[in-house]
Amino acid sequence: MATFSSKTFNSALYLSFRPGYNADFYKMLYDYHMRNNGQFDTAVDVGTGTGQVACVLAEKFKHVHGVDASAIMLASAVQKPNIKYHVSNGEDLNMIPSSSVDVLTVAQALHWFDHPRLFSEVKRVLKPHGTFAAVGYSFVMLENHPRASKRVYCLGNEPDQLGTFWDNGRLIVQNLYRSIEVPLKNVERHYFPDESGSELPLMMENVTMNHFRNHIKTWSSYKNYSEKHPDRPDIVDKTVDAILEEENLKEEDEVTLIWPTVLILAENNA
Template identity: 30%
Template sequence: MNYPLFVESDHTTKYKAFRRHYPRELYTKILEFYFNTTNLNLDDSDKKIPCALDVGCGSGQATVDLSHYCHRVIGIDGSENQLKNAPLKENIEYQCQIAENLTFLPSNSIDLVTVAIALHWFNIQTFFEQVDHILKPNGGVLSIWCHETSLDNLKADEILKNLSIYDLRSCWNDKTQIVIENYESIIDKFPYQQTKIKHLIEHEEEMSIDQFVNMIETWSLCQTYRKRYGEEKLKQLLETFTNNLAKCYAESSNDINSNNNNNAISDKKMIVKWTVHLHLMKKQ
């Protein structure tokens, strides 16, 4: 992993505080694929996957979710500060390891490998070779996902797109385009092509404008912007972004008008929408 992001203590603390968890439907699809079944009810099911490896786990958002559906979960990340912020549970083990070297695990020992919005940071070919070494044959599952973010206000959604495509454009690297394209440009590099399937999962959440902007600040693009232009420049960029969002929602609201102060407007609730692109494949 050649991109040392998500490593500074201040950033990893914010990452834990403001990054969101993933929808239950995502885990339903993973378990249904693993157990070769349909219409699985997570609340009623006593089926659990024996051992999962969550690669690039960060501060444990997906790792903790997986712990409800797996007997044992190993979360790995290249950032020690990320792992320090990860919640502890009896059936979770965290290790500071990189995706390109999974030799600390026995061959054919893992039932499920998950990668939550991290694949684009890896040396993909090397990672897939490592996965093939540690994933159990005859049914071991590799699960990879990323997501798109949109807003319920058309003008606000355009401002969000402009932030990523224009305002932060100078901070793009060769990995950025891969995730913006939802991994479509590297689909042919995925292993186990004969078993591969894809799900699109729609998910939405009510958040305040401030909560949403705090989440945006955890983006790697914002971290790169901070390093390149300084803390004050990033603060100014996000303040402008916040004010522009507030104006959009003020214009579309009957109870908030443009004369309100920004603090009141930034507390306004908004609907944030995610489309999760979930790729599932099995080792035969």
């Protein structure tokens, strides 16, 4: 996560071009929480970044805490009267009283943490039967454009492109958190889309190709690569320009983006 904490990281770009989570994500989270007779008083979003999830939780909960190790990210965070942001690692939630939290979320950040330490804090701050939710997504795909999707995958994975420039933890989320043990009860793992077609994409957006270009430029690997090779042609522009030519697309043309996604839901043991 060091890249996102860098003083030179463009958190405003991140806020503008990172994908959001659609209503299905929050419905599944809230339905699971209500099955355990959960209340909607206090929520905590760990690894909140620019507050994309915290600001939606704030529509449902009386109090929301957004926690992130990066002051740079929080500088661009969405502000609401019932959200309080804290600069801290997810493994240290000392600002949150024990047994006070109804729902704790971790969106596209679970792979950054020391998991035994994180879950120790999760168990401490959640109320008995409180809900833990984690969502993570892998490389973006362009619906109906398999060649373009392959180019994006190669851009992110090939060692002569961005494959060796990711911060530690990328392989964990690329595998959709299958390697992470969740030491809570009633654990559910939902994968979108699944091979049977019964689970539709949880994260899907219709955007212009220009928006897609800027989304790729929020990758930590792109920032790391650009800083190491400032004199080389822009590697993202090279890939996107090739897609435009190959798919006969223009900057203003809209495409549908899909992210392979996992949603983990669990109930506190206490």
